[in-house]
Amino acid sequence: MASINNNYLKLPGSYLFSTIGKKVKEYSENNPDAEIIRLGIGDVTQPLAPAIISALHSAVDEMGNAETFKGYAPDLGYVFLRNAISEKDYKARGCDIEPDEIFVSDGAKSDCGNIQEIFSTDNKIAVCDPVYPVYVDSNVMAGRTGEYDPQTERFKDVIYMKCTKENGFVPELPEEVPDLIYLCFPNNPTGMVMNKTQLQEWVDYARKNDSIILYDSAYEAYISEDDVPHSIYECDGAKECAIEFRSFSKTAGFTGLRLGYTVVPKELTAGGEKLWPLWARRHGTKFNGAPYIVQRAGEAVYSAEGRSQVKEQIAYYMENARIIKDGLVEAGYEVYGGINAPYIWLRTPDEMTSWEFFDYLLEKANVVGTPGSGFGPSGEHYFRLTAFGSRENTIRAIERFKKL
Amino acid sequence: MASINNNYLKLPGSYLFSTIGKKVKEYSENNPDAEIIRLGIGDVTQPLAPAIISALHSAVDEMGNAETFKGYAPDLGYVFLRNAISEKDYKARGCDIEPDEIFVSDGAKSDCGNIQEIFSTDNKIAVCDPVYPVYVDSNVMAGRTGEYDPQTERFKDVIYMKCTKENGFVPELPEEVPDLIYLCFPNNPTGMVMNKTQLQEWVDYARKNDSIILYDSAYEAYISEDDVPHSIYECDGAKECAIEFRSFSKTAGFTGLRLGYTVVPKELTAGGEKLWPLWARRHGTKFNGAPYIVQRAGEAVYSAEGRSQVKEQIAYYMENARIIKDGLVEAGYEVYGGINAPYIWLRTPDEMTSWEFFDYLLEKANVVGTPGSGFGPSGEHYFRLTAFGSRENTIRAIERFKKL
Numbered sequence: 097m098a099s100i101n102n103n104y105l106k107l108p109g110s111y112l113f114s115t116i117g118k119k120v121k122e123y124s125e126n127n128p129d130a131e132i133i134r135l136g137i138g139d140v141t142q143p144l145a146p147a148i149i150s151a152l153h154s155a156v157d158e159m160g161n162a163e164t165f166k167g168y169a170p171d172l173g174y175v176f177l178r179n180a181i182s183e184k185d186y187k188a189r190g191c192d193i194e195p196d197e198i199f200v201s202d203g204a205k206s207d208c209g210n211i212q213e214i215f216s217t218d219n220k221i222a223v224c225d226p227v228y229p230v231y232v233d234s235n236v237m238a239g240r241t242g243e244y245d246p247q248t249e250r251f252k253d254v255i256y257m258k259c260t261k262e263n264g265f266v267p268e269l270p271e272e273v274p275d276l277i278y279l280c281f282p283n284n285p286t287g288m289v290m291n292k293t294q295l296q297e298w299v300d301y302a303r304k305n306d307s308i309i310l311y312d313s314a315y316e317a318y319i320s321e322d323d324v325p326h327s328i329y330e331c332d333g334a335k336e337c338a339i340e341f342r343s344f345s346k347t348a349g350f351t352g353l354r355l356g357y358t359v360v361p362k363e364l365t366a367g368g369e370k371l372w373p374l375w376a377r378r379h380g381t382k383f384n385g386a387p388y389i390v391q392r393a394g395e396a397v398y399s400a401e402g403r404s405q406v407k408e409q410i411a412y413y414m415e416n417a418r419i420i421k422d423g424l425v426e427a428g429y430e431v432y433g434g435i436n437a438p439y440i441w442l443r444t445p446d447e448m449t450s451w452e453f454f455d456y457l458l459e460k461a462n463v464v465g466t467p468g469s470g471f472g473p474s475g476e477h478y479f480r481l482t483a484f485g486s487r488e489n490t491i492r493a494i495e496r497f498k499k500l
Numbered sequence: 501m502a503s504i505n506n507n508y509l510k511l512p513g514s515y516l517f518s519t520i521g522k523k524v525k526e527y528s529e530n531n532p533d534a535e536i537i538r539l540g541i542g543d544v545t546q547p548l549a550p551a552i553i554s555a556l557h558s559a560v561d562e563m564g565n566a567e568t569f570k571g572y573a574p575d576l577g578y579v580f581l582r583n584a585i586s587e588k589d590y591k592a593r594g595c596d597i598e599p600d601e602i603f604v605s606d607g608a609k610s611d612c613g614n615i616q617e618i619f620s621t622d623n624k625i626a627v628c629d630p631v632y633p634v635y636v637d638s639n640v641m642a643g644r645t646g647e648y649d650p651q652t653e654r655f656k657d658v659i660y661m662k663c664t665k666e667n668g669f670v671p672e673l674p675e676e677v678p679d680l681i682y683l684c685f686p687n688n689p690t691g692m693v694m695n696k697t698q699l700q701e702w703v704d705y706a707r708k709n710d711s712i713i714l715y716d717s718a719y720e721a722y723i724s725e726d727d728v729p730h731s732i733y734e735c736d737g738a739k740e741c742a743i744e745f746r747s748f749s750k751t752a753g754f755t756g757l758r759l760g761y762t763v764v765p766k767e768l769t770a771g772g773e774k775l776w777p778l779w780a781r782r783h784g785t786k787f788n789g790a791p792y793i794v795q796r797a798g799e800a801v802y803s804a805e806g807r808s809q810v811k812e813q814i815a816y817y818m819e820n821a822r823i824i825k826d827g828l829v830e831a832g833y834e835v836y837g838g839i840n841a842p843y844i845w846l847r848t849p850d851e852m853t854s855w856e857f858f859d860y861l862l863e864k865a866n867v868v869g870t871p872g873s874g875f876g877p878s879g880e881h882y883f884r885l886t887a888f889g890s891r892e893n894t895i896r897a898i899e900r901f902k903k904l
Binding site: 219 | 773
């Protein structure tokens, strides 16, 4: 008799964004005149840059012509894209990452979810709290986390590393040594970063303990300060202990186009076994390449024109972030993030819970954000706003904050 | 200390197409004047149809405009595409499959590889022999297959169902009952089919034994005979025991564009647990949607114009199949498939092994095909040719066969 993977039943409901949706819908129906401004979900709103659109049109034309039609893509991705990534994202920053160490995919979310497959189910994971839910959920499904305790809102066998204002939202090196360490910097949801010295400490810790760091740098394009590493491979020895995930979603507005990549250094091992061939096998067996036209769009992000257009978009979002941050400080809020990331992480006033503040903000200002507790128990009393709205809405939202 | 998923080490090398590549390269270098014709790999060669190209251009334009830009897609896929699939692929054939039971993805290969995740690792799988390698390999990675025996070329805990000319390439109901049964019809690599009575027997068997059928119908668009089911849901009771995978790759030339879908009926259960919510959770956690522009391209396949253009392409390939089949029969070969599928499965002459015939064909006719033994031990003494070449090359290849 067929039976299910019981680990799935350990997953608590994923209600964060659906609860938000329901509450907003209900409020809207009861208050049809309210003009609601959404600064909740981390999805971009600016259209794709002209250089990208033009690359897409050209590639589409190639697909309509027998001489230039492209079928299955090469397993690791097209060389033109992997060369551009190796040159512009790595070698230009002094990181020795070769095109063959880059696996092109349909996005960092898939890769972050799938990477755990190549490791033993006995491996113990460590995650930040609060955290992007995919790291934990994919490990629950694989049976690496033990049972969920609704009291603590935590899985029994996961090492949670608190990130709160007390430690500057940078996790401390855990006493119990994890096998796999998920780190995401610039961080979603807090918008905070590690400087190079801090990240080097993590690399040293992982090398000393034979742990693997799974480094999500999906937001690296938003870094504005010099001392903040864009890649973990800027740290000495990282090629011996780290896998890195990158995304075109937030860098160039590809959330609806789907493109990302994962770096697995050739020399990286776990328990004496090389990881590159395992990920290559996984990639070749359960994935069939990102679309040719989307890989050409990705290449356009690295052209002179594409780079400058994409930089402008990021500057637009980061100006939104500045407006939110400055406006909230002026209004008396305690505010974090927003300097090297498109997320603003604010402390709720008057010890309100995250959900109380959600309701308060929706009712009094008609502004929607994301309750911090939705990302983990240490997110309680925090609240996330995103810089991905339009300038006009961002300004109006902050004006309403000031009138609260 | 981090350690790897040791199941990966059980996988024998995946050398089929790389060995073919090496042999062809070597031959080419030694015989620079030889005009090699490739009828080996199952990749399409005709450009995307004009209706699809036009839909892609329109969708690209939408992505370049703030008013029509699309970010993250809905989890299950866009409703416009799921509605078209439900109407045209199912309801039009009398199958009651609702849009909500359809999960749009980046291709049938990913879904076929990932589906096993929602089942217990204790479940025993059955596969045809010969077989498309993804079904087995993805289960090896998950630890469901036991060790590989190089002597028998089989995994210890997998039920292999021989498909040879003795049973008309249709597997017999296994005595030991599997929990999960992978079936692919029209079949890759044999090109053979089950008629409706035969498939109904499998559905009845699965229902009686509480097994789940994982039905890959990626080649359904090539069916030319009336009594051959396009979907397993044409059989009574299939919604209680089957998941179906579909692909736009072979239907409409999307191998380089990436689009497919999986049907998980709402009422389908395993061990009393519904499967729909599990696959929905998997899809939402480890995947982030097929690109908007590609989903619009998929929609265009169902338009009146798109349908007729795509039908023409399939007719083109199937005329190639007819030319290959008739030519080989005329040349004295024992030939199977090619009537309801783009694959021709021939018996090697003079009891040559599949690889001996590969070398013979490459040297004497400069034609490349795929050795049947590469798909499993019961493929020994068979050889696969595909109908995806150009008309001109197909005709020339068969002329050379006749001169052998």
